[in-house]
Amino acid sequence: MARETYINAALTLLLILVPLWAWCSGQTYIMTLCTKVAILALAGVGLNIALGLGGLVSFGHAAFFGIGGYAMGILASHAQVMDPIAEWPVLIHGTKSMPVIWLVAMLASALAALLIGLLSLRTSGVYFIMITLAFGQMLYYFTIGWPAYGGEDGLSIWVRNGFPGINTLVPVQFLILAYVILGLALLFSAALARSRFGLALTASRQNADRVETVGITPFKLRLVAFVISGAITGLAGALFADLNRFISPTMFSWHTSGEIMVFVILGGVGRLYGPVVGAALFIMLEHLLGGVSDYWQIFLGLLLLGVVLFARGGLIGTLAGREVAHG
Amino acid sequence: MTFLLFAEQLLNGLQFGIMLFLTAAGLTLVFGVMGLINLAHGSLYMIGAFAAATVAGLTGSFLLALAASLVAAAAAGALIELTVIRRLYKRDHLDQVLATFALILILSEGTRWVFGSFPLYLDVPRYLAGPVTLPGGIQYPLYRLTIIAAGLIVAAGLFALIARTRIGIQIRAGEADREMIAALGVDISKLYTLVFALGAALAGLAGAMVGTIQSVQVGMGEPVLILAFVVIVIGGIGSIKGALVGSLLVGVTDTMGGVLLPRLFALFLDPSAATTVGASLASMLIYILMAAVLILRPSGLYGSA
Numbered sequence: 001m002a003r004e005t006y007i008n009a010a011l012t013l014l015l016i017l018v019p020l021w022a023w024c025s026g027q028t029y030i031m032t033l034c035t036k037v038a039i040l041a042l043a044g045v046g047l048n049i050a051l052g053l054g055g056l057v058s059f060g061h062a063a064f065f066g067i068g069g070y071a072m073g074i075l076a077s078h079a080q081v082m083d084p085i086a087e088w089p090v091l092i093h094g095t096k097s098m099p100v101i102w103l104v105a106m107l108a109s110a111l112a113a114l115l116i117g118l119l120s121l122r123t124s125g126v127y128f129i130m131i132t133l134a135f136g137q138m139l140y141y142f143t144i145g146w147p148a149y150g151g152e153d154g155l156s157i158w159v160r161n162g163f164p165g166i167n168t169l170v171p172v173q174f175l176i177l178a179y180v181i182l183g184l185a186l187l188f189s190a191a192l193a194r195s196r197f198g199l200a201l202t203a204s205r206q207n208a209d210r211v212e213t214v215g216i217t218p219f220k221l222r223l224v225a226f227v228i229s230g231a232i233t234g235l236a237g238a239l240f241a242d243l244n245r246f247i248s249p250t251m252f253s254w255h256t257s258g259e260i261m262v263f264v265i266l267g268g269v270g271r272l273y274g275p276v277v278g279a280a281l282f283i284m285l286e287h288l289l290g291g292v293s294d295y296w297q298i299f300l301g302l303l304l305l306g307v308v309l310f311a312r313g314g315l316i317g318t319l320a321g322r323e324v325a326h327g
Numbered sequence: 328m329t330f331l332l333f334a335e336q337l338l339n340g341l342q343f344g345i346m347l348f349l350t351a352a353g354l355t356l357v358f359g360v361m362g363l364i365n366l367a368h369g370s371l372y373m374i375g376a377f378a379a380a381t382v383a384g385l386t387g388s389f390l391l392a393l394a395a396s397l398v399a400a401a402a403a404g405a406l407i408e409l410t411v412i413r414r415l416y417k418r419d420h421l422d423q424v425l426a427t428f429a430l431i432l433i434l435s436e437g438t439r440w441v442f443g444s445f446p447l448y449l450d451v452p453r454y455l456a457g458p459v460t461l462p463g464g465i466q467y468p469l470y471r472l473t474i475i476a477a478g479l480i481v482a483a484g485l486f487a488l489i490a491r492t493r494i495g496i497q498i499r500a501g502e503a504d505r506e507m508i509a510a511l512g513v514d515i516s517k518l519y520t521l522v523f524a525l526g527a528a529l530a531g532l533a534g535a536m537v538g539t540i541q542s543v544q545v546g547m548g549e550p551v552l553i554l555a556f557v558v559i560v561i562g563g564i565g566s567i568k569g570a571l572v573g574s575l576l577v578g579v580t581d582t583m584g585g586v587l588l589p590r591l592f593a594l595f596l597d598p599s600a601a602t603t604v605g606a607s608l609a610s611m612l613i614y615i616l617m618a619a620v621l622i623l624r625p626s627g628l629y630g631s632a
Contacts, residue, residue, distance in 0.1 A: 119618050127625070137614070138614035145606045147603060261425065269421070300429075301430065308426040
């Protein structure tokens with residue numbers, strides 16, 4: 001455990017030093033990459049609550065990522081043309097304010113996670129994997145066929161949304177915002193893992209029968225974990241949409257689900273910092289290998305295959321040396 | 328809605344369902360026998376289509392192209408089973424998902440590297456081109472009718488293989504108790520490679536036959552993979568019979584939904600809204616079907632678990 005703490009501290013330092021260096025030397029591109037890492041890591045932190053703590057192999061987290069993104073897109077696109085979203089039964093206006101967008105994004109994805117969870121958690125194992133995948137695809141095809149917000153082409157937002165007191169158009173300020181949110185999410189997820197709820201959830205992953213014997217219903221724990229997990233990934237989706245000022249059905253695609261899962265796995269399942277390391281590694285690979293070859297995903301595939309087959313526990317697991325059971 | 332259109336769409340749904348069955352059969356077999364969830368199954372479908380397009384381009388023979396799709400997909404299947412998949416049988420499903428996701432990245436990008444991003448086209452052979460008139464005056468493309476028949480023959484062959492042959496007995500025994508059949512002297516790892524290659528060959532054949540109707544391109548296997556998942560979740564994972572029933576249900580529901588729902592909404596909405604709402608809802612229909620089946624039977628129609 002101690003070794004993992006050192007590794008986490010070193011990583012935190014690295015995550016602060018890199019953008020600091022980029023800021024000092026005026027490399028906006030690196031700063032945008034760091035922001036992207038923080039936002040994708042946030043999506044991974046969300047998934048890690050379901051996957052790492054709950055043992056729920058959700059292959060449909062793109063659904064929540066996409067819902068978060070579309071919450072931002074819908075609210076901001078109505079606000080930028082001053083066109084109310086609904087006039088009946090109550091007048092609802094769009095908004096360009098990030099806190100409101102985040103709240104809506106989290107509520108919407110939590111609601112979706114509740115509905116998907118109620119159905120999917122009736123099953124387990126492979127059924128659960130496939131059903132969450134199928135629900136993600138359902139929303140993917142729905143957004144493609146829904147022309148109001150761009151359909152297949154997606155939708156651009158002209159100006160990044162605002163946050164009271166800061167100018168989000170300045171890269172460093174948006175970067176700090178993303179970092180703070182990621183930090184809060186990490187603190188929350190660490191506290192959750194230590195809480196009574198987190199312990200019961202971990203126990204029901206390890207041995208659901210025993211947990212049931214002492215009078216706790218694993219289904220409820222898993223559902224709550226799935227909803228929290230979905231809400232955090234939804235928040236990441238809203239931020240990601242704001243980073244790109246663009247939403248499209250790709251956010252819902254199963255590749256997105258796979259990638260969020262890859263962040264968690266590359267770093268190490270159930271490790272607090274796993275998603276952060278995984279996302280950083282992924283973006284680094286995309287950036288470095290993407291410059292060398294158009295077919296960089298072949299190398300990503302080989303690396304992922306290597307990690308799964310030979311380095312179980314991901315990067316942190318390999319460095320810290322102790323294996324965390326999952327599944 | 329005329330009877331003719333209805334019948335034609337029903338046949339389209341049937342054709343779609345049969346092709347789905349060829350893909351889903353391998354997926355469900357591999358899960359049933361080896362307990363493995365294989366996301367890369369769609370890549371084998373793609374490999375079959377690319378092999379067929381290449382051979383058809385070189386020789387001009389459609390039958391040779393189909394043979395090539397079977398051989399190439401089976402070979403690719405055997406190769407990835409020997410190198411990667413067999414290391415995954417004892418792992419949990421999460422590892423299987425990730426490793427086969429990695430395989431998709433490698434196979435898709437590898438295919439893009441070799442063949443480029445532009446779609447290839449496979450032509451319907453001249454002797455199968457054009458429509459035929461069915462009883463009741465239904466005009467239907469001969470090619471689609473042929474692949475319905477071919478699919479049904481392959482399906483019947485698969486059922487016969489599993490029910491009547493020695494290999495079939497071993498496959499069924501492998502589903503029931505793998506230690507026991509290993510103890511009885513069956514080379515279990517050879518059997519696993521064989522089952523995997525068989526599933527791959529069926530997927531490759533489906534890829535080639537569907538590739539003739541649509542285009543052959545990287546990523547063509549992914550929508551089919553997801554639908555095949557929906558099929559085997561509906562049918563019950565591991566059940567070939569469930570895969571057949573699930574495939575036909577999904578194929579017909581998807582096709583008929585796409586045609587009927589916009590017309591249904593047109594009864595009480597204005598035309599453009601009806602088309603939009605109908606099309607959106609139609610694309611979600613099979614997932615709603617899946618959810619409904621799961622509420623009633625969480626392990627699918629023919630599932631045992």
